[in-house]
Amino acid sequence: MGGIRIGKPIDAVFQYTPNNVAEWSIIVVEDNVKVIEKETAYTFEAICESRTRVTQNSKVSPRGFLSVIFYLFGRLITKGGCDALQKELENLKCLCELRKA
Numbered sequence: 599m600g601g602i603r604i605g606k607p608i609d610a611v612f613q614y615t616p617n618n619v620a621e622w623s624i625i626v627v628e629d630n631v632k633v634i635e636k637e638t639a640y641t642f643e644a645i646c647e648s649r650t651r652v653t654q655n656s657k658v659s660p661r662g663f664l665s666v667i668f669y670l671f672g673r674l675i676t677k678g679g680c681d682a683l684q685k686e687l688e689n690l691k692c693l694c695e696l697r698k699a
Contacts, residue, residue, distance in 0.1 A: 601653040602687040604694045608644040622690040635659040
């Protein structure tokens, strides 16, 4: 789970986030072979009139042989996933704050 504060109103952040995932996400993958299942949920919270907190919670479920890899190297994979999540949220923040209101 990761979170970030964005210097934009909640409406602007909420409208941009799900509609422009390919612009801000570094992990957009379309795969016909389902080796990893990922569920992602976002929470948007107005901190004040001009600031929003976005929290992302993801659950990754490997399938087949990858489940063995995840079992053996789980801590390393989790650390890498958390780092990637934070980079994604920082990218979202940057792009949201650059957009005109």
